[in-house]
Amino acid sequence: MIVWAIANQKGGVGKTTTTISLAGILAQQEKRVLLVDLDPHASLTAYLGYQPDEVESGCYSLFIDKKAHIKPLINKTAFDQIDILCGSPALATLERQMGTRPGKGLVLQQTIKEVESDYDYLLIDCPPILGLLMVNALAACNLLLIPVQTEFLAIKGLERMERTLTMINQSRKKSLPYIIVPTMFDRRTRASVKALRVLRDNFTEHLWKKVIPIDTLFREASQAGKPLSFMTPEAKGVIAFRALLNSITVQSRVL
Amino acid sequence: MEFKTQTAQQDVLKVYLDSLLQEVLPEVDELKSVVKEEVSPEPAPTISVPVKKVVIPAWATTEFESLLFTAGGLKLSIPLVKSNGILAWDSVDLTPMPGHKLWYLGIISHQGKHVKVIDVLNFVTPSSYKVKPLKDRLQNIVLIEDANWGLACDSITGTLALQRDGVRWRTNRSKRPWLAGTVIEQMCALIDTDEFVRLLSNN
Numbered sequence: 001m002i003v004w005a006i007a008n009q010k011g012g013v014g015k016t017t018t019t020i021s022l023a024g025i026l027a028q029q030e031k032r033v034l035l036v037d038l039d040p041h042a043s044l045t046a047y048l049g050y051q052p053d054e055v056e057s058g059c060y061s062l063f064i065d066k067k068a069h070i071k072p073l074i075n076k077t078a079f080d081q082i083d084i085l086c087g088s089p090a091l092a093t094l095e096r097q098m099g100t101r102p103g104k105g106l107v108l109q110q111t112i113k114e115v116e117s118d119y120d121y122l123l124i125d126c127p128p129i130l131g132l133l134m135v136n137a138l139a140a141c142n143l144l145l146i147p148v149q150t151e152f153l154a155i156k157g158l159e160r161m162e163r164t165l166t167m168i169n170q171s172r173k174k175s176l177p178y179i180i181v182p183t184m185f186d187r188r189t190r191a192s193v194k195a196l197r198v199l200r201d202n203f204t205e206h207l208w209k210k211v212i213p214i215d216t217l218f219r220e221a222s223q224a225g226k227p228l229s230f231m232t233p234e235a236k237g238v239i240a241f242r243a244l245l246n247s248i249t250v251q252s253r254v255l
Numbered sequence: 256m257e258f259k260t261q262t263a264q265q266d267v268l269k270v271y272l273d274s275l276l277q278e279v280l281p282e283v284d285e286l287k288s289v290v291k292e293e294v295s296p297e298p299a300p301t302i303s304v305p306v307k308k309v310v311i312p313a314w315a316t317t318e319f320e321s322l323l324f325t326a327g328g329l330k331l332s333i334p335l336v337k338s339n340g341i342l343a344w345d346s347v348d349l350t351p352m353p354g355h356k357l358w359y360l361g362i363i364s365h366q367g368k369h370v371k372v373i374d375v376l377n378f379v380t381p382s383s384y385k386v387k388p389l390k391d392r393l394q395n396i397v398l399i400e401d402a403n404w405g406l407a408c409d410s411i412t413g414t415l416a417l418q419r420d421g422v423r424w425r426t427n428r429s430k431r432p433w434l435a436g437t438v439i440e441q442m443c444a445l446i447d448t449d450e451f452v453r454l455l456s457n458n
């Protein structure tokens with residue numbers, strides 16, 4: 001099972017969109033995908049048709065119940081190949097309830113072992129804050145995708161994300177590979193073009209060479225509750241995410 | 256002052272992260288069940304388990320510099336000590352060598368030497384070939400092995416100082432013997448140039 005976390009300490013940069021888009025494409029390639037929604041806002045959960053306030057089994061139980069097993073907490077979605085471990089507002093209270101009990105950053109890493117052979121991919125959508133949940137995601141994944149909006153402030157946020165990652169790597173005495181994914185790129189606006197240039201000049205090594213363009217169909221797909229690739233397979237946004245998936249796979253194939 | 260607050264903040268964060276990520280021992284009742292299983296009466300196995308041996312090339316025994324480049328979107332690197340220079344694709348005059356393997360692009364003349372130029376991407380992953388016509392893709396040639404060989408690639412990304420721990424060394428090189436390991440953070444393939452050249456020569 002390949003585990004990717006999609007995270008950035010900045011909000012609204014395209015994390016959830018990246019998660020669902022990749023899941024859609026993978027599902028269409030006959031891959032079995034488990035989504036984990038670690039965000040108390042639970043946008044991913046809502047996207048796939050669950051009411052976050054009414055979620056009965058999901059991530060929250062996994063953290064709060066010491067003996068919890070992941071399998072019974074997983075829900076199906078309208079898409080055969082995609083299952084979800086739902087998020088819910090109660091996730092926001094975990095930090096308070098568990099404090100920084102030693103080792104609590106490793107709960108996800110430990111519990112997902114149980115579904116190792118049930119899924120080809122596990123994608124974790126993170127909340128935009130550094131805390132227990134994000135730490136769990138970073139400890140559990142083998143690759144981190146950092147979506148970054150091509151806009152000046154977002155790039156500042158990226159520096160913060162990189163510092164966090166460095167610290168987590170130090171704590172774990174391991175280094176986590178990561179890829180920066182420029183999102184919502186609008187070729188017609190100067191700000192976007194300029195931001196992309198700044199990214200290319202300053203984050204060369206980890207930066208994905210292409211971009212996810214702005215595409216209004218993403219919003220429509222979210223209203224329809226479908227990954228965009230199921231709604232409009234040839235949308236430019238889908239083509240871009242397919243290219244991203246391809247770059248990651250080509251890279252991992254030789255490694 | 257700014258600097259000082261920054262460090263204090265980072266200290267707090269560090270304590271927080273260290274605690275969250277601490278590997279905790281299983282609790283007492285869990286331990287008991289483990290102990291119970293372990294004292295099972297079965298005889299201890301006598302077969303020795305083969306130890307996985309990590310192969311670390313000589314150039315990597317201390318900190319080393321590596322040269323990063325890309326080939327068809329693939330990120331690769333070689334130890335800098337094994338490189339004899341970089342040429343721009345536009346500046347060379349390639350004599351094609353028809354009738355050879357696809358990855359063998361031809362010969363260039365450089366400082367009185369005949370350099371055999373190969374298309375790295377096509378050598379490494381023949382199936383992902385055909386991405387773009389060569390002349391649009393290739394920008395540089397990295398010289399190795401006393402400039403006897405030239406690795407044609409898209410672009411040079413830079414250099415990187417690496418510690419031994421920054422690389423996940425491979426334990427078994429029977430498949431893709433040229434791949435020494437992975438530069439972990441960059442998810443980039445680290446090439447063992449000696450093996451690479453040996454393979455090239457055999458082909």
Ligand SMILES: Nc1ncnc2c1ncn2[C@@H]1O[C@H](COP(=O)(O)OP(=O)(O)OP(=O)(O)O)[C@@H](O)[C@H]1O
Nearest residue numbers: 011012013014015016017128184213214215218219
């Ligand atoms: N490439 C894109 N083109 C157009 N709209 C986009 C694109 N990517 C994301 N959006 C829209 O931008 C908004 C924010 O995106 P998204 O929810 O994916 O970000 P997020 O990082 O998950 O946000 P949060 O931090 O709130 O969880 C959504 O309405 C989404 O539909």
Ligand SMILES: [Mg+2]
Nearest residue numbers: 015016039043
């Ligand atoms: Mg989100």
